[in-house]
Amino acid sequence: MSRKLLGATTALVLAGTVPALADCPVKVGVLHSLSGTMAISETTLKDTMEMLIEQQNEKGGVLGCELEAVVVDPASDWPLFAEKARELLTVHEVDVIFGNWTSVSRKSVLPVIEELNGLLFYPVQYEGEESSKNVFYTGAAPNQQAIPATDYFLEELGVEKFALLGTDYVYPRTTNNILESYLQQKGIPAEDIFVNYTPFGHSDWSKIVSDVVALGADGKKVGVISTINGDANVGFYKELAAAGISADDIPVVAFSVGEEELSGLDTSNLVGHLAAWNYFQSADTDANAAWIEAWKARMGEDRVTNDPMEAHYIGFNMWVNAVTAAETTDVDAVRSAMYGQEFPNLTGGTAVMLPNHHLAKPVLIGEIQEDGQFDIISQTDEVPGDAWTDYLPESAVLKSDWQELGCGMYNTETSSCVQIESNY
Amino acid sequence: MLCFVRHVILCSVLCFSAAVPAVAQDIGAPIQTLLQTHGEVIKQSSRRTIGPAIDALAASGLDDAKTVLERWQNKEMWFEAETGVFVFAAAAEGGMLRLFDVAGGVEIGVTEKRPYKQLKPNSGIRGLISAALVQFQLNDPDPSERAKALTAIERDADASHLAALRGAIDGETVPELKAKKQRLERLLTIRFSDDDADRITAIQSFAGDLGVDVRAALNPLVATRLDVADTLPENAMPVEVGTEDLSRARAYALLVDKELAAAQTDPATLRDTLIANIDAGTVAGVQVASLDTDDARMAAYAALAAQGLAAPLVTEADVTAALEAFQFFEVFTGAPVSVAQAAQRALSDIETRVALNQTADLALDALSLASIYFLAAIGLAITFGVMGVINMAHGEFIMMGAYTGYVVQLFVPDYTLSILLAIPLAFAVTFSAGVAMERLVIRWLYHRPLETLLATFGVSIALQQLAKNIFGTQARPLTAPGWLDGSLIINDIVSISYIRIAIFVLALLFLALFLFVMKRTRLGLEVRAVTQNPRMAASMGINPDRINMLTFGFGSGIAGIAGVAIGLYAKVTSEMGTDYIVQSFMTVVVGGVGNIWGTLLGATLVGTLQKGIEWMNPSNTLAAQTYMILFIILFIQFRPRGIIALKGRAAEA
Amino acid sequence: MADIALTPPRRPFVARYPSVIIFIGLLALFTIGVTVLSEGFGIGVISTSFVKTLGKTLCLCLVALAMDLVWGYCGILSLGHMAFFGIGGYAIGMWLMYARTEIIVRDSLAAAPLPPTPQEISDGIAGQIFGVVGASEFPPIWAVAHSLPLQLAAVVLVPGLIALVFGWLAFRSRVTGVYLSILTQAMTLALALYLFQNDSGLRGNNGLSGLQNLPGLGHVPQSTLSVIFLWASALALGLGYLLCAWVVSGKFGSVIRAIRDDEARVRFLGYSVEAYKLFIFTFTAILAGIAGALYYPQAGIINPAELAPIASIYLAVWVAIGGRGRLYGAVIGAAFVSLLSTWFTGGQAPDINLGVYTVQWVDWWTILLGLSFVAVTLFAPRGIGGLFDLISDRRSPDRHGADLGPGTGALQEKEAEK
Numbered sequence A: 001m002s003r004k005l006l007g008a009t010t011a012l013v014l015a016g017t018v019p020a021l022a023d024c025p026v027k028v029g030v031l032h033s034l035s036g037t038m039a040i041s042e043t044t045l046k047d048t049m050e051m052l053i054e055q056q057n058e059k060g061g062v063l064g065c066e067l068e069a070v071v072v073d074p075a076s077d078w079p080l081f082a083e084k085a086r087e088l089l090t091v092h093e094v095d096v097i098f099g100n101w102t103s104v105s106r107k108s109v110l111p112v113i114e115e116l117n118g119l120l121f122y123p124v125q126y127e128g129e130e131s132s133k134n135v136f137y138t139g140a141a142p143n144q145q146a147i148p149a150t151d152y153f154l155e156e157l158g159v160e161k162f163a164l165l166g167t168d169y170v171y172p173r174t175t176n177n178i179l180e181s182y183l184q185q186k187g188i189p190a191e192d193i194f195v196n197y198t199p200f201g202h203s204d205w206s207k208i209v210s211d212v213v214a215l216g217a218d219g220k221k222v223g224v225i226s227t228i229n230g231d232a233n234v235g236f237y238k239e240l241a242a243a244g245i246s247a248d249d250i251p252v253v254a255f256s257v258g259e260e261e262l263s264g265l266d267t268s269n270l271v272g273h274l275a276a277w278n279y280f281q282s283a284d285t286d287a288n289a290a291w292i293e294a295w296k297a298r299m300g301e302d303r304v305t306n307d308p309m310e311a312h313y314i315g316f317n318m319w320v321n322a323v324t325a326a327e328t329t330d331v332d333a334v335r336s337a338m339y340g341q342e343f344p345n346l347t348g349g350t351a352v353m354l355p356n357h358h359l360a361k362p363v364l365i366g367e368i369q370e371d372g373q374f375d376i377i378s379q380t381d382e383v384p385g386d387a388w389t390d391y392l393p394e395s396a397v398l399k400s401d402w403q404e405l406g407c408g409m410y411n412t413e414t415s416s417c418v419q420i421e422s423n424y
Numbered sequence B: 001m002l003c004f005v006r007h008v009i010l011c012s013v014l015c016f017s018a019a020v021p022a023v024a025q026d027i028g029a030p031i032q033t034l035l036q037t038h039g040e041v042i043k044q045s046s047r048r049t050i051g052p053a054i055d056a057l058a059a060s061g062l063d064d065a066k067t068v069l070e071r072w073q074n075k076e077m078w079f080e081a082e083t084g085v086f087v088f089a090a091a092a093e094g095g096m097l098r099l100f101d102v103a104g105g106v107e108i109g110v111t112e113k114r115p116y117k118q119l120k121p122n123s124g125i126r127g128l129i130s131a132a133l134v135q136f137q138l139n140d141p142d143p144s145e146r147a148k149a150l151t152a153i154e155r156d157a158d159a160s161h162l163a164a165l166r167g168a169i170d171g172e173t174v175p176e177l178k179a180k181k182q183r184l185e186r187l188l189t190i191r192f193s194d195d196d197a198d199r200i201t202a203i204q205s206f207a208g209d210l211g212v213d214v215r216a217a218l219n220p221l222v223a224t225r226l227d228v229a230d231t232l233p234e235n236a237m238p239v240e241v242g243t244e245d246l247s248r249a250r251a252y253a254l255l256v257d258k259e260l261a262a263a264q265t266d267p268a269t270l271r272d273t274l275i276a277n278i279d280a281g282t283v284a285g286v287q288v289a290s291l292d293t294d295d296a297r298m299a300a301y302a303a304l305a306a307q308g309l310a311a312p313l314v315t316e317a318d319v320t321a322a323l324e325a326f327q328f329f330e331v332f333t334g335a336p337v338s339v340a341q342a343a344q345r346a347l348s349d350i351e352t353r354v355a356l357n358q359t360a361d362l363a364l365d366a367l368s369l370a371s372i373y374f375l376a377a378i379g380l381a382i383t384f385g386v387m388g389v390i391n392m393a394h395g396e397f398i399m400m401g402a403y404t405g406y407v408v409q410l411f412v413p414d415y416t417l418s419i420l421l422a423i424p425l426a427f428a429v430t431f432s433a434g435v436a437m438e439r440l441v442i443r444w445l446y447h448r449p450l451e452t453l454l455a456t457f458g459v460s461i462a463l464q465q466l467a468k469n470i471f472g473t474q475a476r477p478l479t480a481p482g483w484l485d486g487s488l489i490i491n492d493i494v495s496i497s498y499i500r501i502a503i504f505v506l507a508l509l510f511l512a513l514f515l516f517v518m519k520r521t522r523l524g525l526e527v528r529a530v531t532q533n534p535r536m537a538a539s540m541g542i543n544p545d546r547i548n549m550l551t552f553g554f555g556s557g558i559a560g561i562a563g564v565a566i567g568l569y570a571k572v573t574s575e576m577g578t579d580y581i582v583q584s585f586m587t588v589v590v591g592g593v594g595n596i597w598g599t600l601l602g603a604t605l606v607g608t609l610q611k612g613i614e615w616m617n618p619s620n621t622l623a624a625q626t627y628m629i630l631f632i633i634l635f636i637q638f639r640p641r642g643i644i645a646l647k648g649r650a651a652e653a
Numbered sequence C: 001m002a003d004i005a006l007t008p009p010r011r012p013f014v015a016r017y018p019s020v021i022i023f024i025g026l027l028a029l030f031t032i033g034v035t036v037l038s039e040g041f042g043i044g045v046i047s048t049s050f051v052k053t054l055g056k057t058l059c060l061c062l063v064a065l066a067m068d069l070v071w072g073y074c075g076i077l078s079l080g081h082m083a084f085f086g087i088g089g090y091a092i093g094m095w096l097m098y099a100r101t102e103i104i105v106r107d108s109l110a111a112a113p114l115p116p117t118p119q120e121i122s123d124g125i126a127g128q129i130f131g132v133v134g135a136s137e138f139p140p141i142w143a144v145a146h147s148l149p150l151q152l153a154a155v156v157l158v159p160g161l162i163a164l165v166f167g168w169l170a171f172r173s174r175v176t177g178v179y180l181s182i183l184t185q186a187m188t189l190a191l192a193l194y195l196f197q198n199d200s201g202l203r204g205n206n207g208l209s210g211l212q213n214l215p216g217l218g219h220v221p222q223s224t225l226s227v228i229f230l231w232a233s234a235l236a237l238g239l240g241y242l243l244c245a246w247v248v249s250g251k252f253g254s255v256i257r258a259i260r261d262d263e264a265r266v267r268f269l270g271y272s273v274e275a276y277k278l279f280i281f282t283f284t285a286i287l288a289g290i291a292g293a294l295y296y297p298q299a300g301i302i303n304p305a306e307l308a309p310i311a312s313i314y315l316a317v318w319v320a321i322g323g324r325g326r327l328y329g330a331v332i333g334a335a336f337v338s339l340l341s342t343w344f345t346g347g348q349a350p351d352i353n354l355g356v357y358t359v360q361w362v363d364w365w366t367i368l369l370g371l372s373f374v375a376v377t378l379f380a381p382r383g384i385g386g387l388f389d390l391i392s393d394r395r396s397p398d399r400h401g402a403d404l405g406p407g408t409g410a411l412q413e414k415e416a417e418k
Helices: A002-010 A039-058 A078-091 A103-115 A144-156 A169-185 A206-218 A232-242 A288-299 A307-326 A330-336 B001-017 B031-038 B040-042 B049-058 B063-075 B123-137 B143-155 B160-169 B175-192 B196-205 B214-223 B246-256 B268-275 B294-304 B316-325 B337-386 B394-411 B415-440 B449-471 B498-519 B522-532 B534-539 B544-569 B576-591 B596-616 B621-638 C018-037 C048-073 C081-110 C117-132 C148-173 C178-196 C222-248 C249-260 C263-268 C271-298 C309-320 C327-345 C362-379 C386-391
Strands: A027-033 A068-072 A096-099 A118-120 A136-137 A161-167 A193-198 A222-227 A252-254 A274-277 A342-344 A350-353 A359-368 A373-386 A398-401 A409-410 A416-418 B077-080 B086-093 B094-103 B107-111 B116-118 B224-229 B328-333 B487-489 B495-497
Touching: A002 C309, A027 A039, A027 A078, A027 B544, A027 C386, A039 A068, A039 A307, A068 C178, A078 A096, A078 A103, A078 C048, A096 A307, A096 B449, A103 A118, A103 B077, A103 B576, A118 A307, A144 A169, A144 A222, A144 A232, A144 A274, A144 A359, A144 A373, A161 A169, A169 A193, A169 A222, A169 B449, A193 A206, A193 B621, A206 A222, A206 A232, A206 B214, A206 B337, A206 B495, A206 B596, A252 B040, A252 B534, A252 C249, A307 A330, A307 A350, A342 B086, A350 A373, A398 B316, A416 C081, B031 B040, B031 B049, B031 B086, B040 B049, B049 B063, B049 B123, B049 B196, B049 C249, B086 B116, B086 B160, B094 C309, B123 B143, B123 B160, B143 B160, B143 B175, B160 B175, B175 B196, B175 B214, B196 B337, B214 B337, B214 B487, B224 B246, B224 B495, B268 B294, B316 C263, B337 B394, B337 B495, B337 B498, B337 B522, B337 B544, B337 B576, B337 B596, B394 B415, B394 B544, B394 B576, B449 B576, B449 C178, B449 C309, B449 C362, B487 B498, B495 B498, B498 B544, B498 C148, B522 B534, B522 B544, B534 B544, B576 B596, B576 B621, B576 C178, B596 B621, B596 C148, B621 C148, B621 C178, C018 C222, C018 C327, C048 C081, C048 C249, C048 C271, C048 C309, C048 C327, C081 C117, C081 C148, C081 C271, C081 C309, C148 C178, C178 C309, C222 C249, C222 C271, C222 C327, C249 C263, C309 C362, C327 C362
Parallel strands: A027 A068, A027 A096, A096 A118, A118 A136, A161 A193, A161 A222, A222 A252, A252 A274
Antiparallel strands: A274 A359, A342 A350, A350 A359, A359 A373, A398 A409, A409 A416, B077 B086, B077 B116, B086 B094, B094 B107, B224 B328, B487 B495
C-alpha cells in the first residue's frame, strides 16, 4: 500500500502523457501472471522478457539508456490485469508493456491501454477480430495458423470430414466459426463438419472420441482440428491412444499444444499427430540454436522453448529497432516507426510488421515425435496476419490499417471508419 | 554434368569427413536416374503432385524400387541440396550423417549434416507410398508384410488393388490374413467392381455387419443429388418442399441457381440499389432522411422498380408460386439404381443394429462414468455418510493419492510395479493425513457441522496451494502399465478402454470391502455403534475417539486409492479435487446418506443422467453438467433424504 | 452490537446502537479522506488504481454484510452469495456494454448514405458485442439491455427471484444445515457452468468487459469516475449497514437469531420459520446483487470465473475472520482480508529468506489464509470483532463450555449435547 502511495506522489503525471525522449532508464513493463492457473504458461514469458532485456543491456541498451524490467503479477485474475496495467502506465510510467496470454485478459487490459495511450505487445496466437491502435499482435492470427493447417488437411491429407473439437471459450469458438465458414467455401457440406465444445479441464472423453470414429461411417476421411486447451488435452490424447486411433486413420491437428504441453504426456502413442505453429523448438537454424542454448543455460537443460517465446523475441527486437529509429520512446513515434520493421525469425525468413499491427510470419506444421518434440514437415512462406478474417461475411469487409487510414476497423464497403477505439 | 556431380559429391565427402574412406556413389544407377527425373516433385513433397513419381517408382520394375519406397516412407531418404542427388542416411554419432547409396544400399561414408536435406513425406504421401507398396507386399513371404499391405488397402484402396487382392487370396496360408483378404475383397468389389450382380451379392453378404468400413463402402453408393424439373423423371424420388429435408430457402436457391427464378431481394441489395439511386437527397422522390425503416425502404424500392430503375421486387408470394410450379426430386449418383437400392436395404438393416449398439455403448459409457463417480464418492460415503462429518478436503485427499502415484513413478520406472506400490502407499499417505486432520481439527467440531465444513475448506485451500507449490500448476503424467493400454473392442461401435474396466472392477472391490468391513468386522460393528449412540457405545467399552479416528482415516485412505485410479485415466493436477468434490457430495446426498447402496444408486443416476443429456446435445458437454446439477438440486427438493432414506434408529443418529 | 433482547425497546434506534453511528461516521470520514487525497478531486497522493481498489473493497464489505446477515444472524451458511453478486454485475454490465456499443454503432452508421433502420443498428451492436464469440444476433436474454431502468431493476430482481425460488424450494423441504450449504454451492456451480457456456448468450468465458467506460461519459477521466464510484459504494454501504442494523433489531432480529440457535423450538413457538428464512435469504441476495452492480463497473470486467464456488467460500472466510453475528465484524473482515490478500498476492509483501528456502508470499499466502481460517474456527469463533468485546468490557453470562454460535445468546456446547 505504502509503495503505491509513494509511487503516486513521485509521479504526479496526469494520465495520458508518456515521457517523451528517453529519460534513463527506459522501463519495460512485463504483465504476465506469475501465480494462479496461467502461471505455468506465463512465467516462461516473464523469464523470456528478462533474458531479452538482459541481452539488450549487454549490447548497450537502447538510446544510450539501460533497460529496466518492471515485473508485476496479475495473478491470472482478469480484472487485476486492468488494474496492473494502469499501475504500470501511471505509477511506474513504463514505455512499453509486454504481456497477457488469454484473450479475456487482453480484453480486460485494452480499455486501460487505449485510455492512457500505452503500447502493448501480445505474444500469443489468438482469434483475431480485433485491432487496437495500442497493441501489436506478435502471435498468429487465424489465417496464420488455423487456415494453413486446414489447407494442409484438405490438400495433403485428403480429409473430407472435419471434427472441430474445442474448449468452450472465445478462441475455439471464433476459430471454429471461421473454419466452418472457410470449409463450406471450400465445398465441404455443413453436415460433414462436427463441432463439439467441452469445459476447461474436461476428462471424460470416451464418448466424444467414439463419436469422431463414427464420423468415418460414410466413407470419407475424417480429420480432427483441436482447439482443446491446457489440461484437457491429457485426457483427450490418452483416450485417443486407448481407442487405438493412429494418425494415419484420423489425424489430429492441435493449435494449443506445444512443446510445453507435451511434457505432461507420454507421447509414444501420439506419434504422427500434428500441431500448427509459427515456431517449433526443432527448427534447424543457427539463430534458433543460439536462442535455445541461451535459454537452457539460463533456465536449465530440461526446459523447452515455444511459439509465444519467439513472438516476444521478435516483438522485443522490433520495438528496440523502432525506438532506435524514432530516437525516442514516445508511443506515437515508436508506433509509426514500427510499421515495416523487419526482423529475422528463429525459423528462417524474416518477420515484417504490417500496418494492421500483425506480423507476416511463416506457418509450420509439425508431427509429434516420441521425444515430445515436433518434426517439422511443412513450412510455408511468410503469411501476412489478418486482423479481420476474410471468411466471415461481416468481417470480410473490414480492414485494419493504422498507417495510411489510421483506423483499425475500416469498412471497405462504405469506406468509413467504424471505430477508432476498440470495443472490448 | 554427371562428372561434375560426382566431383562435388566426392569433394563434399572428402571435405567434411576426411577420416572416412569415401566410396564413390553410383550416380548413374537406374534408380538414381529415375529419382532424378522426378526430383523436383519429390523434393516439393506434396501429396497433390507426388503421384507420378510414386507410380513411376512402383512400375519401374527395378530391384531397388521397393527399398527406396520403404526408406523414403520412413524419412530415411535425404538429398544433397546443391546437386539434388538422393541418398539414404542414418544418424551417426556426433550429429553426423551416415550415408548409403540408393542403389544397392552400400555405405558411402559419414559426413556433416549441413549439405544434406531430409525428405519428410507427410502422412498423405506416406499413405500413397503404402498403397504403391501393396503390389510388392501382398505376396511377400513375411506375413507381417502382407498384413501391412492389407492395412494400406483398408486405409486407401484404389481400383487396381481389387485384381491384385483376388489373385492373392488362394495362396494365403495364414487363416486370419485369409479371412481379412476375403473381407477386403468383398468390400473392394462393392466399391470398384464393374459387374452389378457381383456388387449386389457382395452387398448382401454384409447384411447386419457393424463394421465402420462396411458403412464406409455402402454410404457413397446411396449418395443422391437434389434436382428440379417440370415433371418427375424416371427413378427419381420426389422431395416435399418446406419439410426438414428441403427448406423453402434451399429449394428457392436451387431455382435461382438453375436460373428458373429471380433472386429474392434481400435487405443488402435493397439498400445498395437505393444508395445507387440517390439523387439530390431523394430516392424516387422520397427524402433520404426518412428511409430509416424497412417499410419506407421497401416503398422507395417499389417506386424505383416501377420507374424501371431496379429489378422488380420478388415477394414471398412470388416465391411460393415459383416453388409450386416445379417438382423437386433426388436421384442416385453413387451407383446404378439396382446397386444403390441394394445398398440402401443393407444400410437400413445395419442402421437399426447400429442404433442398438450405440445405446449399448452409451450405457457402457454411463456405467463407466458412474463407477468413476462412485469411486470418488466412496470415501465420502464413509466420512460423510456413516460419520456425518463434512469433509470438504475430500477432493484434496483424492489429489494426494494421485500425486503419490506420480511420485512413486518418479522413483520406480516399471509401470506395473509402480502402480502396485502406489496403491498401498496412497492409502497410507491419505490415511495418515485423514487421521491427522481428525485429531487436529475435526474432533473439536463434531457438534458444529457448519464449522466443520468451513474448517475443512480451509484445509482444502491450503492443501491445494501446497500441491501447487510443490508440483507446479501443470498436469503431471501418471502412466498406466502397458497391459491397461488399449480398449476392449466388442465391435466397431461398442468398445471400452481397459483402464475404465479396471476402474469399474476397483469400484466393485471397494463396494465389497466396504460391506465386509462394516458388516463383518469388529471395527464395523463398533463404527455403527458409535455413530448410532456414542455414549451407549462408550459405556459398552468402545473408545469412540479411537473409532472416529480410524473410520475417518479409512474413508480418507480409500479416497487416496481412488485418486491413483482417477489419475491414471485422466490427469494429475492440484485442482483435480475440485472437479470431483461437488459431484461426490451430490452422489452421496442423492443416494441417501448412510447407505452404501444409496451411494451406488446415486452414482449410477448421476452418471446415466449426464451421459443421457450429453447424448441429446452432443455438441455441448458443459450443458450436460449444468443441467445435471440443476436436476439434482430439484431432486433433493422433492426427496431430501435421497433415493434410499434411512429409517428407524439409524436415521436418528 | 448490543444484545437486543435484553435492552428496553423504547429508546430511539440510533441511541440503542451506538455502533451504527460510529460506523457511519468513520465511513464518511474515510470517504472524505480518500477524496481529498485522490487524483481526481484532491492532491493526488492516492493513485487512481488504488482509489478503485478501495471502492471495490467497500462493495465487498457490503456483500460481506449480506453474508453476515444470512449466516451470522440467521444461521444459513449460504455458499451462493457471490453468485448473486456476480449476477448483479452481469445485469449492469449488459446495459453498460449495450449503451456504449450503441453510441459507437450510431456514430459509424451516421456516415452511411442512408439513415440506419432500427434493425441495422441492432445488428451492428450485436455484431460488435458477439462478434468475438462468433455470433451476430442478440440472444433473448438481452431483450431489455437497452434500457437502464430495466437493467437496474434486473440488478435487484434477478438475484432476488433466483433466491426466492431456490429458497422456497429448499426451505419448504426442510433442507437445512450442511445440506443447504452444499446445495447452495451446487447452485453456484450450476450458474457458473451455465455462464461459461457460449449458449448462455453472455459471451461465455470472455464475459462482459470495458465496463469502466460509462456510456456518454467518455470524456470524463477515470480519476474522476473512480472517486464518484467510491462515493456511490460508500453510500450503498452506509445505507446497507443502516438497513441491516434495522432488520436485526427488534423482534424480527430476535426471531432470526432464535432460528439460528434452535430452529425447532422457534417453529414450536408458532413462528413461520420458513418465511423468515426466505425473507432473509432473498433480502441478502438483493443486497449482494446491488454490491455486484457497483463493484464490476470499477473492476472493468466480469466473467464466469467470478461466480466460481471458491469466491463464495472466500466470502464466508472474510465474515468468519471478521466476526460473525456482528455487522461491523463482517465489514472489518472483508476489508482486512481482501486488502491483505491484494497486498500479499500482488507480490508487494517482502519475501522471507529462511536460508534453505525463501518464502514467497505469492505462493504461501493462500496456505496461510486457509490455515488461519481453520485456526479462527477452532480457537476464535468470534473473529477479529471479538476483540471489541474485550475492550467494551462486556462479558457473556458465565456458562459452561465453549460457545457454539457467534453471539452471546448462542447455545453452549454442553447444552447442545443430548
